[in-house]
Amino acid sequence: MTKLIKYLLALTLLNSAFAYSADKINGTVLITGANRGLGFALSQHFIADGYQVIGTARKPEKAHELKALGAKVVQLDVTDDTSIEQMALTLKDTPIDIVVNNAGYIAHLDRGFESFKNTSRHDFLLTYNVNTVGPFMVTRALLPNLILSTSKVKKVVNISSHGGIVNRPKVNGIYSYDPTKTALNKITIDMSKDLQQFNIAVVALAPGHNKTDMGGENAQLEPEFSMGKAKEVIKGLSMQDTGTFVGYSGFSIKW
Numbered sequence: 001m002t003k004l005i006k007y008l009l010a011l012t013l014l015n016s017a018f019a020y021s022a023d024k025i026n027g028t029v030l031i032t033g034a035n036r037g038l039g040f041a042l043s044q045h046f047i048a049d050g051y052q053v054i055g056t057a058r059k060p061e062k063a064h065e066l067k068a069l070g071a072k073v074v075q076l077d078v079t080d081d082t083s084i085e086q087m088a089l090t091l092k093d094t095p096i097d098i099v100v101n102n103a104g105y106i107a108h109l110d111r112g113f114e115s116f117k118n119t120s121r122h123d124f125l126l127t128y129n130v131n132t133v134g135p136f137m138v139t140r141a142l143l144p145n146l147i148l149s150t151s152k153v154k155k156v157v158n159i160s161s162h163g164g165i166v167n168r169p170k171v172n173g174i175y176s177y178d179p180t181k182t183a184l185n186k187i188t189i190d191m192s193k194d195l196q197q198f199n200i201a202v203v204a205l206a207p208g209h210n211k212t213d214m215g216g217e218n219a220q221l222e223p224e225f226s227m228g229k230a231k232e233v234i235k236g237l238s239m240q241d242t243g244t245f246v247g248y249s250g251f252s253i254k255w
């Protein structure tokens, strides 16, 4: 066989391999804060289900495990507008079917949760910046990508918390954290109205109390379990669900 024939044969095989893997992709999901915790577990589940995952990390150079999963890793600090713009530029013209605003922050993990006494202005502002402003800015920056998606229903999932429920019987007030999720829930409702015209369903999803750096080792749920359920819930969302608050296994939650 001549070199040219061998080359053409290799090229044909390579093309069909690409075509095969492209056929296999069920959709593209962008997950913020995917390098650890719930974001990582959700990335694992979507990749195992044949989705292309774009996982964001503040320090991509350290996101070895996320890269090893096969995710495309993009740098993102949700409090930094330049970082958000750069991410949008990197992903320009890439259709995205699902955006999961997962990155989150809670103050004082090292000293126990914040109390009435020790919550500072800095705690309030930083937590609000990450948990509430971040998801809004990221979603707005990725709107062109969602519009490019040919999915019947495109989805924005804001990872919220039972802590954001206004009338929740007081467990222990996490003063700077809980209101960021209440506000995120309100933003979810407002965005659901604005984005309906593009067939984008916007929901808030409470992941339950999970064993992560944030949730602590005494949490009831394993991220692998809850995020497996959450993946199925996200896949099943329709436009009828837009503007709602759901739990990780699909139960409806009152704001």
Ligand code: NDP
Residues within 6 Å of the ligand: 032, 033, 034, 035, 036, 037, 038, 039, 057, 058, 059, 076, 077, 078, 079, 101, 102, 103, 104, 105, 130, 159, 160, 161, 162, 206, 207, 208, 209, 210, 211, 212, 213, 214, 215, 216, 219
């Ligand atoms: P972790 O603390 O384990 O992980 C947080 C993730 O968010 C990390 O990837 C972290 O990146 C990223 N992150 C933090 N700040 C920023 C920022 N400024 N820009 C971009 N990324 C950032 O948290 P969980 O996995 O437990 O939580 C995930 C989500 O679920 C959060 O929104 C949280 O509020 C919510 N949640 C969690 C619960 C639980 O029990 N675990 C309960 C209810 C809600 P880095 O590694 O660089 O710090």
